Amino acid sequence: MKKNVSNIKKAIKYLNNNECIAIPTETVYGLAGNAYSDKAVSRVYKLKKRPKSNPLIAHYYSINYLKKDCEINDTFIKLYKKFCPGPISFVLKLKKKSRVSKIITNNSNSLAVRFPSHPLTRKLLKRINYPLAAPSANISTSISPVSKQDVVDEFGPKLKFVLDGGSSKIGLESTIINLIGKPHILRLGGINSKLIYKLINPLENKNKKKIKIKVPGTSKLHYSPGIPVRLNAKKNYQNEAYILIKKRKKLDKNYFYISKTSNLKEAAKNLYKTLRIIKKNGYKKIAIEKIPNINIGEAINDRILRASKKMKNLIEVKNIKKNYGKKEAVKGISFNVEEDEILGLLGPNGSGKTTTIGMLLGLLKPTSGQIFINNLKLEENRIKILEMINFISPYIELPKKLTVKQNLYVYSKLYKVQNIKERIEYLSEKLRIGELLNSITGELSSGQKNRVSLAKALVNEPKVLLLDEPTASLDPEVGDFVRTFLEEYKKEKKISILLASHNMNEVTRLCKSVLMMKNGEIIDQGKPEDLITKHGRTNLEEVFLKLSRSKSEFN
Amino acid sequence: MSLTRIYGLFLRHFYLITRSFPRILDLVYWPSIQITLWGFISNFFATHTTYYNNAVGVILTCAILYDFLFRTSIGFNMLFLEEIWSRNFTNLFIAPMRIGEILTSLVITALIRSLIGLVPAILLTSPLFGISILDLGIFLFFLFLSLYIFGITLGILVSSGLLRFGPSFENIAWSTMFLLAPFGCIYYPIETLPEIFQRIAYILPLVYIFEEARNILINQTVNIENVYYAFIWNAFYFSLSIALFYYSFNAAKNKGTLINMGE
Numbered sequence: 127m128k129k130n131v132s133n134i135k136k137a138i139k140y141l142n143n144n145e146c147i148a149i150p151t152e153t154v155y156g157l158a159g160n161a162y163s164d165k166a167v168s169r170v171y172k173l174k175k176r177p178k179s180n181p182l183i184a185h186y187y188s189i190n191y192l193k194k195d196c197e198i199n200d201t202f203i204k205l206y207k208k209f210c211p212g213p214i215s216f217v218l219k220l221k222k223k224s225r226v227s228k229i230i231t232n233n234s235n236s237l238a239v240r241f242p243s244h245p246l247t248r249k250l251l252k253r254i255n256y257p258l259a260a261p262s263a264n265i266s267t268s269i270s271p272v273s274k275q276d277v278v279d280e281f282g283p284k285l286k287f288v289l290d291g292g293s294s295k296i297g298l299e300s301t302i303i304n305l306i307g308k309p310h311i312l313r314l315g316g317i318n319s320k321l322i323y324k325l326i327n328p329l330e331n332k333n334k335k336k337i338k339i340k341v342p343g344t345s346k347l348h349y350s351p352g353i354p355v356r357l358n359a360k361k362n363y364q365n366e367a368y369i370l371i372k373k374r375k376k377l378d379k380n381y382f383y384i385s386k387t388s389n390l391k392e393a394a395k396n397l398y399k400t401l402r403i404i405k406k407n408g409y410k411k412i413a414i415e416k417i418p419n420i421n422i423g424e425a426i427n428d429r430i431l432r433a434s435k436k437m438k439n440l441i442e443v444k445n446i447k448k449n450y451g452k453k454e455a456v457k458g459i460s461f462n463v464e465e466d467e468i469l470g471l472l473g474p475n476g477s478g479k480t481t482t483i484g485m486l487l488g489l490l491k492p493t494s495g496q497i498f499i500n501n502l503k504l505e506e507n508r509i510k511i512l513e514m515i516n517f518i519s520p521y522i523e524l525p526k527k528l529t530v531k532q533n534l535y536v537y538s539k540l541y542k543v544q545n546i547k548e549r550i551e552y553l554s555e556k557l558r559i560g561e562l563l564n565s566i567t568g569e570l571s572s573g574q575k576n577r578v579s580l581a582k583a584l585v586n587e588p589k590v591l592l593l594d595e596p597t598a599s600l601d602p603e604v605g606d607f608v609r610t611f612l613e614e615y616k617k618e619k620k621i622s623i624l625l626a627s628h629n630m631n632e633v634t635r636l637c638k639s640v641l642m643m644k645n646g647e648i649i650d651q652g653k654p655e656d657l658i659t660k661h662g663r664t665n666l667e668e669v670f671l672k673l674s675r676s677k678s679e680f681n
Numbered sequence: 682m683s684l685t686r687i688y689g690l691f692l693r694h695f696y697l698i699t700r701s702f703p704r705i706l707d708l709v710y711w712p713s714i715q716i717t718l719w720g721f722i723s724n725f726f727a728t729h730t731t732y733y734n735n736a737v738g739v740i741l742t743c744a745i746l747y748d749f750l751f752r753t754s755i756g757f758n759m760l761f762l763e764e765i766w767s768r769n770f771t772n773l774f775i776a777p778m779r780i781g782e783i784l785t786s787l788v789i790t791a792l793i794r795s796l797i798g799l800v801p802a803i804l805l806t807s808p809l810f811g812i813s814i815l816d817l818g819i820f821l822f823f824l825f826l827s828l829y830i831f832g833i834t835l836g837i838l839v840s841s842g843l844l845r846f847g848p849s850f851e852n853i854a855w856s857t858m859f860l861l862a863p864f865g866c867i868y869y870p871i872e873t874l875p876e877i878f879q880r881i882a883y884i885l886p887l888v889y890i891f892e893e894a895r896n897i898l899i900n901q902t903v904n905i906e907n908v909y910y911a912f913i914w915n916a917f918y919f920s921l922s923i924a925l926f927y928y929s930f931n932a933a934k935n936k937g938t939l940i941n942m943g944e
Contacts, residue, residue: 484940512777539689
């Protein structure tokens with residue numbers, strides 16, 4: 127009890143200083159900041175890496191606090207009395223005099239509000255004189271956290287304080303109902319939709335129009351474990367994690383129960399926790415048993431459906447060939463690179479890697495075959511595609527006599543970047559080149575030039591990045607910095623990267639899967655660990671050597 | 682066509698020129714030396730030949746016109762070569778720039794480069810030799826325009842060669858103007874050439890431009906036909922150069938020159 131009081135005091139101190147903290151709720155843990163402070167809510171967005179176009183839910187202690195900020199109506203009062211505090215959020219009209227930060231409403235005149243029931247958070251809300259903007263405490267689009275440990279795993283030391291309130295009772299986010307215009311449910315969640323519609327007489331609202339509003343947590347790719355999810359699965363395949371809702375006689379090490387008795391409330395509570403465990407255990411595929419679509423099962427299915435949304439292929443290469451006269455440089459290769467994936471392109475010198483990259487960049491015309499980038503055919507949409515891709519290689523450089531800033535400015539213009547100043551500032555900070563901006567590019571060290579080239583390659587916020595030996599000739603420290611940066615940037619922006627490298631440790635670290643090329647053909651492909659196992663070697667370098675030295679049928 | 686991208690590429694070369702005093706000096710130095718030299722030669726001819734008796738500034742004016750042509754053509758090639766030398770060529774061609782945007786930007790930049798060299802040279806002629814190129818009147822504009830188009834045309838033709846054959850074509854870039862100079866009849870009337878050379882000269886716009894410059898200065902008359910033929914031939918060669926550039930770009934994409942440029 128004493129510990130709780132001291133933790134609440136600590137939490138208030140952080141919040142009053144416009145810091146963000148994690149708070150427990152009955153649904154999931156929230157990343158909270160003072161909803162009246164632009165500074166605090168900006169920190170929430172930044173830490174969560176959430177697009178600012180996506181608004182946040184403001185958490186209030188009671189209706190009396192809410193009245194200062196929102197216009198309330200009879201429907202709201204009915205629902206409030208029945209379900210609050212609890213797992214339901216309302217979209218209401220914002221009062222003109224409201225002090226709520228415009229950032230969390232995305233400058234609109236509506237606000238999503240909620241009254242959480244978790245006792246600790248209620249005590250906290252009662253003792254502060256502002257609402258808390260609190261989206262789920264996870265990196266945008268990943269799985270919501272349901273315990274303190276989940277939050278710590280997600281943010282690590284970047285988050286200064288987590289108010290520990292045990293495991294979340296419900297385990298799924300709140301139901302969101304829009305009360306502007308005709309009431310309608312925007313997101314299924316902790317409260318069953320039937321209970322809500324039972325309470326609201328739809329006839330009293332029949333003349334009102336349904337108004338479309340951008341609300342939190344409704345994007346198609348939300349709650350994603352980042353692993354393909356197969357729905358309504360009757361059985362699991364080899365190495366596939368299988369989520370079950372009732373106990374099976376035959377035990378399998380890949381079974382994960384969210385309930386052993388078909389208890390949907392229990393299943394909801396355990397869903398996110400189970401997805402996190404599966405991800406931690408390194409599974410690459412998930413199958414889920416059919417969940418009954420009743421009561422909170424509706425919300426479970428909604429989340430599973432979103433989690434299962436397939437990542438799209440940003441690069442699709444279909445049977446491309448490249449001949450130079452009689453010489454076949456690339457002999458009809460096909461591969462895809464998914465959104466948010468790094469694919470390694472490996473092979474000895476002369477295997478066709480550079481030719482392949484050249485064709486993807488539109489610098490080389492394939493003799494036959496097709497290339498699609500973001501579903502656009504390269505041959506017919508060269509300019510549109512070049513606007514969304516970029517490339518770095520140690521073999522090409524930026525104009526040496528120009529300053530770094532001039533180079534970035536010129537390329538920003540060539541890529542028609544909006545807000546050039548902000549973009550250059552952002553990249554300078556991320557790539558630590560702020561102090562180099564006024565230096566002559568040709569006078570920089572290899573490591574500095576590499577970071578500047580990377581900044582140029584990211585100036586247009588590419589969806590697809592092609593990297594040819596991005597860390598060649600760099601010292602280990604700078605090489606590690608570049609790799610870490612690429613990992614984080616890919617995670618943040620969900621871009622696709624095709625990485626040609628001879629550094630096998632780099633490939634093992636960064637790539638989800640690799641293609642092995644030799645003599646213009648793909649001679650093997652798969653996840654690095656699978657290739658190591660398949661070829662009976664201890665690391666990827668040995669696999670590379672085995673394949674490149676073998677006198678295979680391809681020679 | 683995007684003006685932003687055209688401006689972006691222009692800026693790349695503008696920064697390059699303004700950052701380097703030797704580059705500016707190089708642009709100004711040669712035209713001024715050239716004009717000074719031809720100024721003294723024309724002074725000498727004016728006092729020793731009857732042909733130039735009535736127009737002291739004919740050789741000097743033609744030298745200025747030729748230098749403008751030379752600077753425009755070389756200037757265009759230099760811009761292209763600059764990308765190869767700085768190993769920036771691939772970056773440029775993977776940027777979302779249309780060929781038309783690249784060419785437009787280089788055409789504008791080449792004009793500015795040429796004017797940086799030409800204006801001081803023109804200004805020198807008056808105090809040093811008492812000659813003003815403005816004596817050509819309104820037709821000066823048409824002659825300059827015609828030379829500028831032909832200079833750009835030669836630049837685009839050479840750049841097509843660079844695209845198609847790679848940096849090994851660089852030497853040709855420097856010699857094109859010298860190859861055409863004898864047929865241009867820059868300092869002498871076309872009749873001076875053997876008949877077979879005259880036939881070649883007549884299918885180039887240069888001969889009409891320089892003949893007309895001499896005609897205006899010596900005879901004080903205007904033969905509009907010369908201006909007209911110069912533009913007709915310019916239009917032909919300019920269209921040919923653009924077509925060749927596109928052809929070379931596609932050929933380079935087939936051959937792989939774009940990806941190996943600078944190596």
